[in-house]
Amino acid sequence: MHPQTAPDLHSAPSSALGATSANAWADKMPLIIETSHQRSLSYGLNPERKPDFNPLARGDLNALIEQNRLLHAHALPAMETLYQQIINTHNMVILTDANGVIVHSLGDDDFLEKANRVALQPGVAWSEQSRGTNAIGTAIAERAPALVHADQHYLSANHFLTCSAAPITDHLGNVIGVLDVSGDQRSFHKHTMALVRMSALMIENQLFSATFEDAITLHFHVRPEFIGTLMEGIASFSPGGRFLSANRNGLFQLGLSYAALQSHTFSSLFGLPVSALYEHYRTASPGLLNLCMHNGVRVFGRAQLRLSNSVFQQALSEPHGGPANAAQQPNRGAGNARRLSGLRYLRTGDPQLELVIEKVSKVLGRDIPIMIMGETGTGKELLAQAIHNDSPRAMSPFVAVNCASIPETLIESELFGYEDGAFTGARKKGAAGKILQANGGTLFLDEIGDMPFSLQARLLRVLQERMVTPLGSDKSIPVNVELICATNHNLRERMAQGLFREDLYYRLNGLVVKLPPLRERTDLETVVKKILASESEHGGYEISPEILHLFRRHKWPGNFRQLTNLLRTAIVMAGDEQEIGLRHMPDDFLDDIEQTQAMETQTSTAQMIATGANLEEMEQSVILRSLEANGGNVSATARALGVSRNTIYRKVPNLK
Numbered sequence: 001m002h003p004q005t006a007p008d009l010h011s012a013p014s015s016a017l018g019a020t021s022a023n024a025w026a027d028k029m030p031l032i033i034e035t036s037h038q039r040s041l042s043y044g045l046n047p048e049r050k051p052d053f054n055p056l057a058r059g060d061l062n063a064l065i066e067q068n069r070l071l072h073a074h075a076l077p078a079m080e081t082l083y084q085q086i087i088n089t090h091n092m093v094i095l096t097d098a099n100g101v102i103v104h105s106l107g108d109d110d111f112l113e114k115a116n117r118v119a120l121q122p123g124v125a126w127s128e129q130s131r132g133t134n135a136i137g138t139a140i141a142e143r144a145p146a147l148v149h150a151d152q153h154y155l156s157a158n159h160f161l162t163c164s165a166a167p168i169t170d171h172l173g174n175v176i177g178v179l180d181v182s183g184d185q186r187s188f189h190k191h192t193m194a195l196v197r198m199s200a201l202m203i204e205n206q207l208f209s210a211t212f213e214d215a216i217t218l219h220f221h222v223r224p225e226f227i228g229t230l231m232e233g234i235a236s237f238s239p240g241g242r243f244l245s246a247n248r249n250g251l252f253q254l255g256l257s258y259a260a261l262q263s264h265t266f267s268s269l270f271g272l273p274v275s276a277l278y279e280h281y282r283t284a285s286p287g288l289l290n291l292c293m294h295n296g297v298r299v300f301g302r303a304q305l306r307l308s309n310s311v312f313q314q315a316l317s318e319p320h321g322g323p324a325n326a327a328q329q330p331n332r333g334a335g336n337a338r339r340l341s342g343l344r345y346l347r348t349g350d351p352q353l354e355l356v357i358e359k360v361s362k363v364l365g366r367d368i369p370i371m372i373m374g375e376t377g378t379g380k381e382l383l384a385q386a387i388h389n390d391s392p393r394a395m396s397p398f399v400a401v402n403c404a405s406i407p408e409t410l411i412e413s414e415l416f417g418y419e420d421g422a423f424t425g426a427r428k429k430g431a432a433g434k435i436l437q438a439n440g441g442t443l444f445l446d447e448i449g450d451m452p453f454s455l456q457a458r459l460l461r462v463l464q465e466r467m468v469t470p471l472g473s474d475k476s477i478p479v480n481v482e483l484i485c486a487t488n489h490n491l492r493e494r495m496a497q498g499l500f501r502e503d504l505y506y507r508l509n510g511l512v513v514k515l516p517p518l519r520e521r522t523d524l525e526t527v528v529k530k531i532l533a534s535e536s537e538h539g540g541y542e543i544s545p546e547i548l549h550l551f552r553r554h555k556w557p558g559n560f561r562q563l564t565n566l567l568r569t570a571i572v573m574a575g576d577e578q579e580i581g582l583r584h585m586p587d588d589f590l591d592d593i594e595q596t597q598a599m600e601t602q603t604s605t606a607q608m609i610a611t612g613a614n615l616e617e618m619e620q621s622v623i624l625r626s627l628e629a630n631g632g633n634v635s636a637t638a639r640a641l642g643v644s645r646n647t648i649y650r651k652v653p654n655l656k
């Protein structure tokens with residue numbers, strides 16, 4: 001077992017204990033120590049200073065333990081187990097809060113002098129700010145495991161120690177504490193770090209399991225024997241199938257960051273409607289689930305449906321399992337499912353969209369293939385689901401296949417299915433492909449422009465003959481699916497480049513509709529209100545006029561996906577405040593806005609110079625632009641330009 005860098009859950013995931021990046025972690029450690037020493041220096045710490053301990057008073061310590069009650073309760077058993085493994089080695093096991101203040105410690109403190117015994121007791125702070133480079137403080141600063149040995153400690157007084165620490169994160173990826181083993185540097189053992197990291201992971205997994213009520217928890221791994229071990233991935237979903245969270249190994253196996261997973265559902269990640277889970281666990285002795293992840297990797301899984309009685313009963317009484325037609329719902333909990341189900345939900349007043357809805361409503365149930373065009377995140381899949389939900393096939397399956405995310409080698413078996421032993425690695429009993437899974441319902445082929453050329457002819461044959469022949473089989477099975485395709489490519493261009501078959505194109509584009517990008521929509525305010533209502537538990541959030549103004553000017557390259565994620569974060573930032581303002585916006589969004597403004601100003605200044613404008617006119621133009629950017633607020637404009645309010649009134653007399 002090797003140590004490695006713990007992942008930042010907000011960026012690309014890596015395995016929690018896998019060996020792949022173990023060397024990377026060890027290689028990074030010297031740089032981490034060096035950077036930490038620089039930080040320690042910047043805190044004004046004197047390496048030769050005798051440290052003062054100032055432990056918290058008893059009452060404050062009790063309050064700290066109470067604040068960290070869950071962490072404390074779940075960490076104690078893991079700490080005991082860890083201690084059993086290092087007993088009599090002159091080491092102590094330590095748990096701290098998110099700020100590095102020791103909450104609990106146990107172990108042999110006989111190796112410590114009296115003063116140092118105090119230092120490793122509950123209530124003492126081990127942040128870098130108070131003690132310089134040390135495993136606990138550095139693990140917090142780096143959000144990664146840290147091994148700090150002997151004279152790598154910043155304070156000379158700590159050179160007798162060797163310490164291995166790993167951060168403990170919650171289900172949102174926030175560091176909530178640190179687990180550490182500290183001992184006499186002569187007792188250093190290279191396995192200690194691995195033990196600490198495994199124990200931290202154990203605590204994280206237990207906290208994770210305790211966090212979600214009324215949720216579906218899926219334990220999964222490519223190898224069935226790893227389910228139930230520390231190596232398993234765990235992911236939680238709402239009863240309607242919306243992704244809630246995943247542990248470190250879950251993020252690693254899914255290969256997506258926590259932020260990217262926010263717009264996913266059980267079905268978009270594991271290729272099965274959530275109703276299939278309810279069905280599976282209705283049986284008397286359900287076996288392991290055999291799932292295909294969005295990236296084409298097959299995994300085994302065991303789900304726990306920890307749903308309150310009412311939600312569970314509702315799930316069982318639904319004809320297809322799953323509350324409120326949950327399987328078809330993207331990204332929403334049961335409560336929101338109905339609101340999001342049909343074309344009506346999408347009507348928010350934009351004339352371009354009204355036209356789209358009018359057109360698709362006319363072909364519902366008419367067996368006319370629909371082709372949805374639109375930039376990424378404009379809601380193509382949501383529209384496809386709404387069409388299905390409003391069609392006479394609503395009670396039959398809606399099966400979505402993303403042709404761009406399945407590897408070319410797997411797409412054939414994914415779509416058409418395969419017979420027993422059709423190829424190496426095929427499952428024993430074969431598998432029904434997506435086309436057959438959609439039988440009687442709707443097949444949604446997303447990113448159809450990325451369908452490999454070699455398979456296009458085969459797909460065309462299925463559509464024309466209405467028969468599927470699984471790989472390795474000589475039997476054709478009749479199918480009846482309604483087809484909806486989506487693309488953000490220009491298919492005519494792809495045809496001209498010889499990448500897309502003309503005959504398939506004309507077979508697919510019965511009705512072509514184009515979803516407008518968000519920047520062209522006239523109903524932004526209503527859209528924002530709807531998203532705020534569906535994303536917040538209790539409702540009541542509003543955006544300030546200033547933010548609405550910024551939203552109207554923004555280009556929204558990620559369209560709804562970007563807007564939804566932004567508002568979701570803003571709601572969390574706003575907390576109890578009902579009005580969402582600039583201070584609740586993420587920095588990258590503000591940076592984008594600033595850049596756009598700077599570019600617009602540059603362009604307009606260049607234009608003014610070209611047309612021979614004088615300095616006064618140019619000043620006035622800058623002020624007017626800034627006023628517009630600040631929603632007409634004179635004080636904010638004055639602040640932004642670094643001048644007084646009077647100057648603004650003077651330079652733009654019409655303002656009064």
Ligand SMILES: Nc1ncnc2c1ncn2[C@@H]1O[C@H](COP(=O)(O)OP(=O)(O)OP(=O)(O)O)[C@@H](O)[C@H]1O
Nearest residue numbers: 263330331346375376377378379380381382560561
């Ligand atoms: N009208 C809408 N109201 C609220 N949320 C929406 C709306 N349209 C789309 N969304 C949300 O935006 C996200 C992206 O939507 P969707 O997957 O349907 O877009 P897409 O065009 O299919 O994207 P891509 O081309 O990247 O696959 C989803 O989380 C979806 O719930």
